[in-house]
Amino acid sequence: MTLPSSHFRSQTTTTAVFASAPSTPNHLRSRVMPTSTPATPAAVPAANPDGTGSSDTPSVRRERQGSFGGSQRAKILKPFNTANIKILLLENVNETAVSALRAQGYQVETHAKALPEDELIEKIRDIHCVGIRSKTKLTRKVLDAAEKLGGIAVFNSPFSNSRSVAELVLAEIVLLSRQLGDRNREMHEGIWSKVSSNCYEIRGKTLGIVGYGHIGSQLSVLAESMGMRVYFHDVVPLMPLGTSKQVSSLDELLSVSDFVTLHVPETEETKNMIGERELNLMKQGSFLINASRGTIVQIPALAKALRSGHIGGAAVDVFPKEPAANGKFFESELLGCPNTLLTPHIGGSTEEAQSMIGVEVSQALIKFINYGTSIGAVNFPEVDLRAIKDEENSIRLCYTHMNVPGVLMRITNILADHNVDKQFSDSKGKIAYLMADISDVTPEQIQDIYRRVSETPTNIVTRVLY
Numbered sequence: 001m002t003l004p005s006s007h008f009r010s011q012t013t014t015t016a017v018f019a020s021a022p023s024t025p026n027h028l029r030s031r032v033m034p035t036s037t038p039a040t041p042a043a044v045p046a047a048n049p050d051g052t053g054s055s056d057t058p059s060v061r062r063e064r065q066g067s068f069g070g071s072q073r074a075k076i077l078k079p080f081n082t083a084n085i086k087i088l089l090l091e092n093v094n095e096t097a098v099s100a101l102r103a104q105g106y107q108v109e110t111h112a113k114a115l116p117e118d119e120l121i122e123k124i125r126d127i128h129c130v131g132i133r134s135k136t137k138l139t140r141k142v143l144d145a146a147e148k149l150g151g152i153a154v155f156n157s158p159f160s161n162s163r164s165v166a167e168l169v170l171a172e173i174v175l176l177s178r179q180l181g182d183r184n185r186e187m188h189e190g191i192w193s194k195v196s197s198n199c200y201e202i203r204g205k206t207l208g209i210v211g212y213g214h215i216g217s218q219l220s221v222l223a224e225s226m227g228m229r230v231y232f233h234d235v236v237p238l239m240p241l242g243t244s245k246q247v248s249s250l251d252e253l254l255s256v257s258d259f260v261t262l263h264v265p266e267t268e269e270t271k272n273m274i275g276e277r278e279l280n281l282m283k284q285g286s287f288l289i290n291a292s293r294g295t296i297v298q299i300p301a302l303a304k305a306l307r308s309g310h311i312g313g314a315a316v317d318v319f320p321k322e323p324a325a326n327g328k329f330f331e332s333e334l335l336g337c338p339n340t341l342l343t344p345h346i347g348g349s350t351e352e353a354q355s356m357i358g359v360e361v362s363q364a365l366i367k368f369i370n371y372g373t374s375i376g377a378v379n380f381p382e383v384d385l386r387a388i389k390d391e392e393n394s395i396r397l398c399y400t401h402m403n404v405p406g407v408l409m410r411i412t413n414i415l416a417d418h419n420v421d422k423q424f425s426d427s428k429g430k431i432a433y434l435m436a437d438i439s440d441v442t443p444e445q446i447q448d449i450y451r452r453v454s455e456t457p458t459n460i461v462t463r464v465l466y
């Protein structure tokens with residue numbers, strides 16, 4: 001994700017996003033929720049570098065401390081009153097995230113549902129950070145309304161719910177093979193229908209996995225432990241786990257599999273990946289599972305193949321259009337199709353997964369807000385420095401800027417007369433990010449560095465942590 005140029009405003013806040021949903025097409029991606037963090041000019045240090053009346057608990061202080069691996073203590077950075085930071089958590093983001101963020105002193109507002117665009121526009125005005133799952137749409141209009149927005153760092157959780165999805169799919173393989181959905185419905189309708197024709201064990205059957213990333217590879221191991229033969233197709237060559245095998249094309253995978261399961265991200269290449277042609281390539285009576293993204297499968301084609309009996313059953317967890325909230329009306333051409341399991345995007349919805357996501361993403365966010373560390377960001381240069389020395393007159397400069405020539409020379413000139421202990425910068429697309437730890441600076445010099453850096457023409461966001 002690159003930042004739209006309209007967000008290249010020079011101001012003293014940054015916005016970070018953390019969410020639970022993946023946004024890039026590889027296993028290195030993380031999961032995200034939106035957030036922004038301030039270092040207001042008033043928070044740029046005067047006499048008292050903390051000057052915030054903040055109330056870290058001892059455990060928070062220990063967590064924030066880090067280590068030099070020697071006797072020297074790492075500095076606890078806190079350049080602003082954390083109580084000024086406003087975080088909006090939507091879609092029931094887990095309590096683990098709420099409590100971790102509140103423990104930092106941030107103001108945290110929670111909502112059980114996604115908010116419609118107009119409400120989000122109102123809410124986001126003074127929000128520094130927003131946390132979402134898969135329903136919220138952070139449209140350009142919404143982002144433009146975020147007045148504290150200077151740049152967006154997005155943090156997500158790349159694999160905390162992978163196991164949950166893999167387990168659900170494994171269960172669905174058995175359920176489809178035994179027509180459990182239909183038998184269960186009939187029993188609830190008072191119909192006793194004991195049948196064995198077209199019901200199979202999964203042992204010895206072939207599972208075809210499309211996309212061998214976090215979920216696909218985990219499923220591969222589980223399926224082999226149930227006696228299945230596993231083939232997979234991926235756009236990159238990958239080490240097969242167990243005795244699984246990578247095949248050279250999607251068509252080949254479709255034609256040899258008894259079950260085909262989709263675990264690819266939504267990209268231009270994967271949209272409508274499975275349509276009439278691909279379904280026709282699948283074996284008569286084989287099964288299709290989609291717990292990836294709704295746009296990967298052409299629903300009318302699948303409904304037709306299910307009704308004709310060419311496809312023996314399907315399990316679908318994700319849809320091209322999903323209702324915005326629980327209790328809302330759901331419509332699909334798949335309703336009433338034979339041996340078809342429909343679930344409301346619950347692949348990652350387990351207590352374990354949601355709790356892990358809450359912990360992982362809130363920690364990434366706290367590190368970004370409090371230390372400037374952007375490790376794990378999916379759209380933003382990943383920069384970290386070893387802990388800053390615990391000295392009163394040392395600061396950390398965090399400079400998010402446009403990725404154009406000449407910037408480092410300007411910064412070097414500004415810092416020329418100072419003692420720069422360490423410095424690192426990296427870029428991603430149009431954005432670059434520089435962190436520098438500087439020691440022996442007076443409050444006046446800090447003000448001066450802050451002013452000069454934030455006035456550079458390439459400035460997006462400048463923060464000084466101390």
Ligand SMILES: NC(=O)C1=CN([C@@H]2O[C@H](COP(=O)(O)OP(=O)(O)OC[C@H]3O[C@@H](n4cnc5c(N)ncnc54)[C@H](O)[C@@H]3O)[C@@H](O)[C@H]2O)C=CC1
Binds near residue numbers: 165214263270345
């Ligand atoms: N139903 C649910 O609740 C959940 C759904 N998901 C979805 O599952 C999907 C997979 O997630 P992960 O395994 O974590 O992703 P991942 O990024 O770890 O793996 C995706 C794999 O797909 C491969 N790939 C990309 N484009 C491809 C193409 N055109 N053809 C073949 N392979 C291709 C990549 O090389 C990668 O190995 C994502 O769409 C994700 O959003 C993830 C978690 C929960």
Ligand SMILES: O=C(O)CCC(=O)C(=O)O
Binds near residue numbers: 020022135
């Ligand atoms: O659980 C959610 O809200 C979204 C899960 C999902 O689809 C994902 O992580 O990609």
